[in-house]
Amino acid sequence: MSPALPPDPPSDVEPPGLPGFRSWRAVYVFVLGWFVLVVVFLALFMRIFS
Amino acid sequence: MNVVDWVVLVGTMVGIATYGAWRTRHIRSLNTYLRGHRSTGWGTIGLSVMATQASAITYLSIPGQGFESGIGFVQNYFGLPLALVIVCAVFLPMYRRPGVYTAYEFLGRRFDQKTRLLGAGLFLLQRGLATGVTIYAPAIILSAVLGWRLDLIVVFTGLLVILYTVMGGSEAVSLTHKWQMAVIFCGMMTAVIVLLARLPDGLGFGGAAHVAGALGKLNGVDVSLDPKRRYTLWTGLFGGLFLSLSYFGTDQSQVQRYIAGDSLRESRLGLMFNAMVKIPMQFVILLIGALLFVFYQVIGPPVFFNQAEWQRHARGPDAGAFVEVEARHAVATKDTREAISAWLEARATGDAAAEATTRAAMVDAHRKSTALRAEAKKVLVAADPRAKTKDSDYVFITFILTQLPHGAIGLLVAVMFAAALSSKAAELNALGTTTTIDFWRHLRPLAAADEARNVRVAKRFTALWGVFAVAFALFAGFAENLIEAINILGSIFYGVVLGIFLVAFFLRRVGGNAVFFAAVGAQALVIVMYFSLDIGYLWYNLIGCAACIVLSALLQRLLGSMAASPSASSRADSFPGASSSPRCAPRAGSRRSWADASCSSATTAITIRARPARSSVIARRASARASTSRSARRFNGNSRRSTSSRSPPTGMSERRDNCRITWNAP
Missing domain, CATH: 1.20.58 (Methane Monooxygenase Hydroxylase; Chain G, domain 1)
Structure with missing residues (x-):
């Protein structure tokens, strides 16, 4: 039986390793911000072409 | 389709399948076969998650949806980014930390074996039936439009996907997903370019968008609170969140895609990639439909897009009408x-x-x-x-076959087949894995040590599910409203499964008995409501989940009060995983994780010790001693971390002392 994968480091301390993001919380906030931007874009798109 | 189209279609499909099978032909490790290669990066994980979710119906039906109702359907995906953030922050670390193969294996460790089997059984039931539809639904459209035999399409796609999924397992699925998504992206971009080029002079993208907008096809955000409207910002945010959480968080076909990879980081980045890309991607596909609408207003659409069906009846006795x-x-x-x-x-x-x-x-x-x-x-x-x-499902394929140049037609038909194969492969992989890990290994615990045998069994189960799916798809031709029936079946079971997982993550005091009987009760409630009420079936997702959570909390309170008395406590101990036992339950105010307090696998380990064959015991003892010394060093250093991240090695017993676990060779 091959061993299980080695345990991950605690999820709240592992850095995301992305430039400009020190924590995963910052990544999540960025993704949710992007989602808000997409919704705003869709609303604007609708308003422009309706 | 001419020879060029056939070369593109067959070359793409067979080429990708052969590549996947060839690259993974030497896989012998169970880890790699079930979870994929350790070096899998976030890009591959992200594309694989995306390919699993998007079936051929996505690329056939969603442009038709845009044609018929506009782009409002995009709101259905508004809950997805939030759901993926929750999966990243809560679900994913829980799956990766103990190193499980399946989401239901996690339930076994958090609760007990019967809850694990219940979750796995519900998954196999709904996904096993749905996997036949994954092949059947696009095949029936393509056969109607292209004039090919339905059974041949089903058998060809089925055998192709069985070939590489059985040979390479999860690794082959991830590898082929990458290339299939590349084909899909190229094909859809080709369709967009040709569509824009075919718009009449002077209309262009801006003019077409204005026409589509004026005719109500570009209403992408609807803030109406009217409950009769199917797609609004609110139904998307709340209903979409719930559905996405069920699908991405508890469905093994998705879980298996993102627990692969070298680290938690790669898995998280893969999911975040989807959280950012999915809505824009769906928007583009729907926009293709809206632009197709304008295109057909200008050139004149057929009165009915499924021309095969129309012509079949137009030559009958009602030809005049x-x-x-x-x-x-x-x-x-x-x-x-x-x-x-x-x-x-x-x-x-x-x-x-x-x-x-x-x-x-x-x-x-x-x-x-x-x-x-x-x-x-x-x-x-x-x-x-x-x-x-x-006939809206036939809009895009009609455009492809009548407006695209040869070569591009083959590419776009390849897009449909690539999408069918990619989602099908992930489903087969998940079904084979769940059957092997959660059922076969549970029933044959001694065989768990034989890695080669595990891989062989996983391959056989994957092939078996593939054959079942093909047979079901062939039979499905005789059933009416099959796709809706499968969706209803999924909604009836999905909610309860999500409820079990939410209890596992957020109600840490609830034990295996409470959640199991609560899930059974919630499932019975949903089934009774389905047969006695007349409400939209999507609501059963919410009802099943809420009922499971509430009943779990109530039952645990009841069991907890029973366990307060010594006699009740001894009864509770007799159930594996009964965390209502004071000896195993977390102390009040404790912030220890579930794994510190879980006693779920103790009984399993004892069972394993009772029945080993002599020869296998000798071999395992040797490896057990080695791993015992490693484990002991690790546990002594950091007992909390280690107990939550390691599974009990097979053939070893575990002894608990105030919930601190030590491993001992038998």
Whole structure:
């Protein structure tokens, strides 16, 4: 039986390793911000072409 | 389709499948076979998650949805980014920390074996049936349009996907997903470019978007609180969140995709990639449908897009009615085309009054044209009550076959097959893995040590599910409303499964007995409600989940009060995983994780010790001693971390002392 994968480091301390993001919380906030931007874009798109 | 199209189609499909099978032909490790290669990066994980979710129906039906109802369907995905953030922050670390193969294995460690089998069983039931539809649904459309035999399409796609999924397991699925997504992206971009190029001179993207917007096809955000509206910002945010959480968080076909990879980081980045890309991608696919709508208003759409079905009945005894509705529709189309031209000219001149007048005329002409399309469906049903009247699924494929140049037609048909194979492969992989890990290894615990045998069994189960899916798809041709039936089946079970997982993550005091009986009760409640009430089936997701959570909390309180007395406590101990036992339950106010307090696998380990064959015991003892010394060093260093991240090595017993676990060779 091959061993299980080695345990991950605690999820709240592992850095995301992305430039400009020190924590995963910052990544999540960025993704949710992007989602808000997409919704705003869709609303604007609708308003422009309706 | 000509020879060039066939070369592109067959070359792409067979090439990708052969590549996947060839690259993974030497896989012998169970880890790699079930979880994929350790070096899998976030890009591959992200594309694999995306490919699993998007089946051929996505690329066939969603442009049709945009054509028929506009881009409002995009709101259905509004809950997805939030759901993926929750999966990243809560679900994913829970799955990766103990190193499980399946989501239901996690349930076994958090609760007990019966809860694990319940979760796995519900998954196999709903996904096993749905996997037949994954092949059948696109095959029936392609066979109708291309004139190919339905059974041959089903068997060809089924055998191809079985070949590489069985050979390479999860690694082959991830590898082929990458290339299949590349084909899909290229194909969809080709379709967009050709569509824009085919728009009449002077219309362009801006003009087409204005026409689509004026005719109500670009309403992407609807903030209405009217509960009768199917797609609004609110249904998307709340309903979409719930559905996405169920699908991405608890469905093994998705979980298996993102627990692969070298680290938690890669898995998280793969999911975040999807959280960012999915809505824009769906928007583009829907926008293709909206632009197709304008394109067909200008060139004149057929009265019914499923021309095979239409022509089959148009030559019958009711031919006169068919000819009449076609003639009236042609006139209405001409009027719409002229009204669109008049409106565009009025817009160009900047005359506001003329623009308003011509716009009203255009909307009226379009309304008449739409009414005639509805009338055509009535004519079809009058000729044959069993005729298929939903033709929006045929809009995009009709455009592909009639407007694209040769070569591009082959590429776009390859897109449909690539999408069918990619989602199908992930489903087969998940079904084979769940059957092997959660059922076969549970029933044959001694065989868990034989890695080669595990891989062989996993391959056989994957092949078995593949054959079942193909057989089901062939049989499905005789069933009516099958796709809806599968969706209803999924909604009936999905909610309860999500409820079990939410209890596992957030109600840490709830034990295995409470959640198991709560899940059974919630499932019975949902089934009774389904047969006695007349509400939309999507609501059963919410009802099942809420019932499972509430009943779990109530039952745990009841069991907890029973366990407070010594006699009750001893009874509770007799159940594996009964965390109502004071000896195993976390102390009040404790912040220890579930794994510190879980006693779920103790009984399993004892069972394993009782029945080993002599020869295998000797071999395992040697490896057990080695791993015992490693484990002991690790546990002594950091008992909390280690107990939550390691599974009990097979053939070893575990002894608990105030929930601190030590491993001992038998």
